[in-house]
Amino acid sequence: MRELIDRLKAERTLPDRELLLLLTQAGSREREYLFAQARQVSQARFGSWVYTRGLIEFTNYCRCDCYYCGIRRGNQKASRYRLEPEEILRRCADGYRLGFRTFVLQGGEDPYATDQRMVALVQAIKAAHPDCAVTLSIGERSPESYRLLRQAGADRYLLRHETATPSHYARLHPPAQTLEHRMACLWELKRLGYQVGAGFMVGSPWQTADCLVADLRFLEKLQPAMVGIGPFIPHKDTPLAQFPAGTLEQTLLLLGVLRLMFPDLLLPATTALGTISPDGREQGILAGANVVMPNLSPQQVRKKYSLYDNKICTGEEAAESWANLDARMRAIGYRLAVDRGDSPGIHSVQTDMEHP
Ligand code: SAM
Secondary structure, eight states: OHHHHHHHHHHSOOOHHHHHHHHHHOOHHHHHHHHHHHHHHHHHHHTTEEEEOEEEEEEOOOSOOOTTOTTOTTOTTOOOOBOOHHHHHHHHHHHHHHTOOEEEEEEOOOTTSOHHHHHHHHHHHHHHOTTSEEEEEOOOOOHHHHHHHHHHTOOEEEOOOBOSOHHHHHHHSOTTSOHHHHHHHHHHHHHTTOEEEEEEEETOTTOOHHHHHHHHHHHHHHOOSEEEEEEOOOOTTSTTTTSOOOOHHHHHHHHHHHHHHOTTOBOBOOHHHHHHSTTHHHHHHHTTOOEEOOBOSOHHHHTTSOSSTTOOOSGGGBGGGHHHHHHHHHHTTOEEOOSOOOOTTSOOSOOOOOOO
């Protein structure tokens, strides 16, 4: 197994059979070895810095009906909200003072978020904070919409592919939502010059090790700048409420594998990882992740952006606790960077990152 890990590190890929072996048979010793190699690769690129993104969950209205998601259209119990642009700008200003240099606007596919409104919002954020990156995560839109948003100044776009296996995708989504369309969006975003983030849930219902290998193969083709992975966590008011959550162990294993396959990757230790384990994000960093995305949304709406049960939404994960999060990162030998945190090789407008 160690030989497989060494080969993955050297060659950045393995045949299907060996990837399957690694994903299903690695014992605790081998996992520790994998994480040590992943940390080495990550530190060679990023040092001991962890990039931060201020996450603003600006609307939980959604026209999609993903079977796993708490803000799906069909969930009548969801209490809906959307933030006014002024409030979003206030949260960006607060975030800037704390040290954030990337703002992620994430939301359901809200028909109110028209191109005109989103273009104005992106322009306003870029005008107020020209040294910051804006990331959008607002789902599937038309090529023209993506073009307008890019022109307005959006730098990055997160759109998890969710699963690269069409039959699996079809079990997680209604027929109107197709993998083909989601992937076409990702390719279009890439063509437009966004730093693109794909990704998937770990341990989603019906996911097999073959599905995970297909996910890794798709990522090899797409070559995204970022990959967001986190455990599936059931939400009580969704059709998949009865399925078990994905595990911390499997998510960490995949983070380690992803780091060895894609040394330059922006790889977040996600909120979902912090939800299934109190030190999940620290463990994620120690398995090869290099990004954290604390919540910058106003306190009163955080609970309403409920994608899954028990999402952490007070305390350490709150953006206000930058100092606490920094202390947690320092405790494991890392520090939060005051930096846009672009993909390596992409020129950042201004960097005020000091070195440890
Ligand atoms: N609407 C945008 C989109 O489709 O990309 C962004 C919002 S969507 C809620 C963000 C991500 O949340 C999804 O890509 C999905 O992977 C994740 N998510 C949704 N429900 C989840 C669950 N029950 N457990 C873990 N992650 C979940």
